[in-house]
Amino acid sequence: MRLYAQTPARRCRQVLADLIAATLIYAAVKLALAVRDAIMRLADPGRKAEDAGTSLSDGLVDAGDAASKVPFVGDQLKKPLRSAAEAGTGLADAGRSLQDTVGQVATLTTVALIVIPTVFVLLLWLPPRLRWIRRSAVTRRIAAGAGGADLLALRVLAGPPRELAALPTPPGGFAAAWRRGDEQVIADLAAIGLRQAGLRS
Incomplete structure (x- = not known):
């Protein structure tokens, strides 16, 4: 299986197209990762809220434990501190929830920014690349088979006549020369057929 043409002009176009495709996919990935980093920065307030809520909750729990040791009123002092600690836990939970939401948005955005341009x-x-690979394989198989030059010449005769202008017109025309089996004309036409497919004889 041949991946690139043998003729320089077509091979250059194929390599250029491959490089452009690879560059566009690479750029899409880089852009998606940059956008993901930017979105993830929106999670900073959530992290700060989680840290603040956790610190507040831990501090109030410690204060409640200390207050519970006060004789007679310890339990009464401990209850409001425990309630306030639960509020701190709620703040920490809200911070974690914000981080989770931002992370999901960042992931979905990253996947979309990579998949959509890459598929496009x-x-x-x-x-076109697969078509050329298949066509070149078929053309090589035809050329290598019995009567391959005749078939390639017939394919050229059936196609657009623009490349025939470069060849000297045989007596009676190309079709007549092909019918009578003119080996030189058939070889010239077959060479054109190979060249059209980006191959050399």
Whole structure:
């Protein structure tokens, strides 16, 4: 299986198209990761809220434990401190929830920014490349088989006549020369057929 043409002009176009496709996909990935980093910075307030809530809750729990040791009124002092500690836990939970939400948004955005451009590039780039690979394989198989030059010459005769203008017109025309089996004309036409497929004889 040949991935690139043998003719320089077509090979250069194929390499250029491959480089452009790879560059666009790389750029999409880089952009998606940069956007993800920017979105993840929105989670900083959530982290600060979680840290503050955790610190507040731990401090109030410690204060409640200390207050509970006060004779006679310890339990009464401990209850409001425990309630306030629960509020701190709620603040920490809210901070964690914000971080989770931001993380999910960042992940979905990153996936979308990678998948959508990559699929678009592949749809534009891959089908022509696969078509050329298949066509070149078929053309090589035809050329290598019995009567391959005749078939390639016939394919050229059936196609657009623009490349025939570069060849000297045989007596009676190319079709007549092909019918009578003119080996030179058939070889010239077959060479054009290979060249059209980006191959050399």
